[in-house]
Amino acid sequence: MARVLVLTGDAAESLEVMYPYQRLLEEGYEVDIAAPSKKKLHFVVHDFEEGYDTYTEKPGYSWPADLAFKDVDPSRYVAVVVPGGRAPEYIRNDPDFQRIVRHFFEADKPVAEICHAPLALAAAGVLGGRRTAAYPALAPDVAGAGAEFVDGAAVVDGLMVSARAWPDHPSWMRAFIEVLRAKAPASSGA
Numbered sequence: 001m002a003r004v005l006v007l008t009g010d011a012a013e014s015l016e017v018m019y020p021y022q023r024l025l026e027e028g029y030e031v032d033i034a035a036p037s038k039k040k041l042h043f044v045v046h047d048f049e050e051g052y053d054t055y056t057e058k059p060g061y062s063w064p065a066d067l068a069f070k071d072v073d074p075s076r077y078v079a080v081v082v083p084g085g086r087a088p089e090y091i092r093n094d095p096d097f098q099r100i101v102r103h104f105f106e107a108d109k110p111v112a113e114i115c116h117a118p119l120a121l122a123a124a125g126v127l128g129g130r131r132t133a134a135y136p137a138l139a140p141d142v143a144g145a146g147a148e149f150v151d152g153a154a155v156v157d158g159l160m161v162s163a164r165a166w167p168d169h170p171s172w173m174r175a176f177i178e179v180l181r182a183k184a185p186a187s188s189g190a
Contacts, residue, residue, distance in 0.1 A: 002186050003030040005077040007069070007097060007120075010035075013085035014043040014060030015166040016114050020081045023173050028186030029079075034072050035065035036094055044085055046165075054137075057086075069096035074103035078184035081176075084115020084135065084165065092123035101126060110183050111160045112176040114168070118142050131155055133162040159183060 004024050008017050017033070024031045035041055043060040069091075074080070080101065082088065091097045101124040104111050113121060118134040119141060121127040128146035133155040142149040153171035155162045159179055163172035180186075 001028065001030050002078045002184050003032060003076055004079045004081060004180075005072065005074065005100070006031060006033045006081045006083065007091065007100060008033060008035055008041065008065075008083050008085075009087035009091045010042050011044050011057075011086035012041070012083045013115060013166060014045050015169070016083035016085060017043055017063065018061060019166070019169050020083070020112060020173060020176075023177070024081075027177055027180070029180075032066040032077075033063065034067050034069055034100070036069055036091060036097075038065050038068045038071070040064050046085065069094055069100060072096065072100050074100045075107075077104075077109070079110035079112070079180055080104045082111070082113040082117040082120055084117050086116070088116040088118075088120035092120035098124040108159060110176065110179045112162075112172070113160065114163045114172060115165045118145065118147070118162070121145075122147075130160060131157040132160070133164050133168070135165050 042062050045058045045060040046055040049056050105126040115135045122145035131148045131150050133150050133152050139149040153168040154175035161176040
């Protein structure tokens with residue numbers, strides 16, 4: 001059975017980890033979650049409340065990481081998902097995270113990324129020349145990385161599928177599953 005990797009860490013947006021994780025399992029893929037270390041991760045919930053100029057953050061789900069970045073052999077996986085939240089702000093500095101992400105781009109494998117994930121892709125040097133959605137406040141960061149910011153729910157650039165944030169999940173995952181089915185069906189193995 002084909003395997004998909006989720007790269008995340010503490011303070012990732014709960015929905016942006018759990019929705020693709022469960023959706024990919026439902027589709028028939030095996031899914032592993034990797035983080036800076038193999039431990040119980042603590043996710044957060046970002047929401048929009050009246051009177052705030054930005055989103056708020058509350059504790060979210062906890063979930064175990066299956067393996068640490070240093071132990072990931074990316075050749076075992078047909079695709080990768082990079083959720084948003086605050087995790088991309090620090091996982092982007094991990095050399096093993098960067099190694100893993102570069103593998104998926106160099107091997108021309110499907111990549112799903114959402115919200116603040118472009119921060120991490122930029123640090124890995126793989127965002128330049130691409131079109132990507134992101135949390136809208138990241139438009140200057142996307143441009144600074146040499147990419148084109150697109151304010152859209154499911155932006156497909158080759159095998160990379162991006163979205164702004166968790167409200168885009170249906171469009172984002174629908175587009176990503178379509179790319180996955182074409183490139184690496186769940187029964188294809190890896």
